[in-house]
Amino acid sequence: MIHVVKRKEMPLAQSVAIRLGVIGVALVVCGIITAIATGLNPIGVYATMIQGSFGSPRKVWIMLQEVALLLCVSLALTPAFRMKFWNLGGEGQILAGGLASAACMILLGDKVPNAALIAIMFVASVAAGALWAAVPAFFKAKFNTNETLFTLMMNYVATQLVAFYVIVWENPKGSGTIGVINQQSSAGWLPTIAGNKHLLIVLLVALLTVGMYVYLNYSKQGYEISVVGESPSTARYVGIKVSKVIVRTLIISGALCGFAGMLLVGGSAHTLTTSIAAGRGFTAVMVAWLAKFNPLIMIGSSGLIEFMSHGASEIATTYGLNQSFGDILTGIILFFIIGTEFFITYRVVLSHNKGKSVEELG
């Protein structure tokens, strides 16, 4: 018989060593599969993947910006997850924020000064994201509805809403897209720093990471979130208002997703489409889980995911491989990483004892 037994706490150094070792094993397995499936030299393929993320300063900056955007969404989901509120509505909350930003840019672009416009965009997108998360939070707090389904459904509402406004604001008419907003005036575009258009996003998210780390681990509200997540009845026992904490935390979660929407529309894409969130609301779930909801470790997990995805498109173009091949490699590596967590927490014991007592007496 196979039994799964929970391990005693493992020393940190050992568990880190195991995790790093496993990534090494995963790379070897990926290499073997690459060699068998494509006949290419795995070392060359890996080199190309690294090229994809770090091959030129431009690529490095794009990589950094993408990591920052994914990290921003992951940070947004984290307070909700720490509370065991499974916010799968990141996608919709980003879209809501992006829609609000785009609306400000289109409707107010030539009416207010640029600094004021960006401030208004910030407020509007944060409010829109917060609203998108507050609705399911309210129903969870009041009627104990299932937050997973509710937040997921809100994604579709947001997508349809964006689809509607893409047609309303389409430019040029009949194109079915909005095109680049305020191409001439650049109104509402986030400013460049020393000529670098990516740096601002990276800096903002870096600040946010530290802020979120402090908020979750050292603030009173962060403490309340942990207590509610671990044991709602303990929370009530010490006088924490559980429903208030749920709504407040989701407003923060949604607001940060909305902020990510503004970074996407005002900072990088300068347009609005229904696919502008590009699955980040879901990828971020994985990033947050891999990091065990620790904002600092999320820098690493979001970096890994973005590195793999950039590498995947690079090998797809260089070797003429299907884009899916990169996804296969990503999948293998993630499988190994997640699998390790199981073996770090549990160990498998083989035994032949089952039913012995019955046989002895029978």
Added chain:
Amino acid sequence: MQVTKPAVSMHGISKSFGAVQANKNVSLDINRGEVLALLGENGSGKTTLMNMLSGIYYPDSGYIEIDGKRVEIGSPKDAFDYGIGMIHQHFKLVNVFTATENIVLGLKDKGKFDLAAATSKIQQICDTYGFDVDPNQKVYDMSVSQKQTVEIVKVLYRGADLLILDEPTAVLTPQETDKLFAVLRNMRDDGKAIIIITHKLNEVKDISDRVAVLRKGEYVGEMVTSEATTAEMTNMMVGRQVTLNIDRPDPEMKYRMERIRVKNLTVKNREGVTKLDNVSFTAFTGEILGIAGISGSGQKELLEAIAGLQPVESGSIEYNVDDEQVEQLIGMDPLKIADMGVVLSFVPEDRLGMGLVGSMDLTDNMMLRSFRRGTSPLTNRKESRHLAELVVDELEVSTPSISTPVSKLSGGNVQKVLVGREIAAAPTVLLSAYAVRGLDVNSSYLIYDLLNRQKGNGVAVIYVGEDLDVLLELCDRILVLCGGKVSGIVDGRTTTKNEVGLMMTKLGGGDDQ
């Protein structure tokens, strides 16, 4: 005295869980056409014993005979094959299924499944015994009593002729209890053997033919119900008084004042069952007021109502700040109570689920009560760390460090952490529920000592306990609850175990013969 050959005999059954001996050398006969009441206090091993009959546990030693033949019951399926069915306290039904679907769930009949035939068979069972259940009703539409009926029919449908009911009336209203008993009598008359686990004496008298008593895991004896008096049964259940030598200083009469006045308190639970019925009492400063009662007599609701955690139907709970100022605690939550300056400490029954956060370390658990202090949006762990160290030192908590999650500590140490934190707040009222449950002797005496020190400091201590010997030696006064009503308040120094035992099982106490 044996008139029929027993349907089931248990011989010398023992079972232990780790160091706890749940059953010790228990032998018991169950006859057909008879209702046997299995009586005993909380933790006396009734449910464990029956779980071995229904295949959930396997005895460490001893054996079971059915119709004189020795059998092995290794799983619930084996039990079913021998016609043994148990109705547990917590129902195991699928909410979105109908009664019929739940009843046939898990059956492995060959061939195509015929739901219509099953429904008519269920209807037939219901008609035979007088069950009131609609086979096509969904479980989520059912009352607690109807769900219980479905569980019973489920067992009968599978051909059980020995039925075990684990405290079936705990969730029922008196009318529903009468209905259940009527059905049980029909089944008995049909020749089935019925065991009912209970600690309510009036029900034992009402339904059973024979009563077997367990105490601390051991079989104490049995009686024919019609020949037994309530007093005899109580004596068998609680046993003779044991001297524990717990310290009980006399209350300081000079400063004694009324601290908490509960008047006509009535509480209903979420299912609308009355848990506290018109309860009135006063708790004084500098005394330990014990609350005795069979488990589920309203102790939990009473403490939680005082602590602001339990919605109240009617009545009042007054807190005397001093001779002039009186605060009403009803309608307050724990935060509002604390804001009024009332330092009310509460050691709840569910230590890790309610009093502490298991995954958090000692420091963070100390912070639960104090984290709001100060205007800074950030927490201050310095004081909590200090308090954690203090509690570890003073109460001799055995822990690797104060950064260990409390769920990794043993039960006694968990309780020390919880009690230590609650006492550190310098309370004026200390509520405690089953404060020594699961604790070893040394830890228990440490807790008694801590409670006595609080009493010496003028705290109004309310101690909900289950061990009568402890209550009798520790408490100044004992309030006895029976079915949510106050059965009486007695002086801890002069009362006897039998008196309290009778009051627990019968309103107002006293013998009925």
